[in-house]
Amino acid sequence: DIQMTQSPSSLSASVGDRVTITCQASQDINNSLNWYQQKPGKAPKLLIYDASNMEIGVPSRFSGSGFGTDFTFTISSLQPDDIATYYCQQYDNLPPTFGGGTKVDIK
């Protein structure tokens, strides 16, 4: 299975800050990467697919980039509603696998 390594595992930032999360794949996955947001007690929500494409209805402050093995997820201006855990997920090889998650909260 492809291993997905996310960092950091948690972060605390102020409202309005730029937040960056990285995800590294154990092998080349092209652009076969998605990002999800999971709020406490809720199911994950798809935010970004194919590394950089925003799902319909997702605020424009969320973005993704990367190709190959290294990927980045950015919140351009952190909002209180963004408190959640964020996961990357590869689908280049079966089975799809997820990163360990990054818990984001407000400082």
Place this chain on the structure above:
Amino acid sequence: QVQLQESGPGLVKPSQTLSLTCTVSGGAISSGGDYWIWIRQHPGKGLEWIAYMYYSGTNYYNPSLKSRLTVSVATSKNQFSLKLSSVTAADTAMYYCARGRSGSYSAMDVWGQGTTVTVSS
């Protein structure tokens, strides 16, 4: 708009078989070329992809669970199901059903709310 709802027993005894059902509303499970997916999340942990079912009946199982896993679709009931045999405490988790985005298994764009399963005697 498609919605998903998981159902099943909250408590299963060790060595027994876990059976879960996902009911699809707002669309027919057998139309549109959709993939139907099961994912689980161990308490306080990350996400584990379990299996997919294509509307035509083609399945894929995570090799880590394949020997214990059966998934199926009941088109007349607009449901798909998961059966996991010989469960242990390691199968205690929140189980989610989901739909693959745009006729692919690559991303999950609709999720159920999840159902908690505890394996305990």
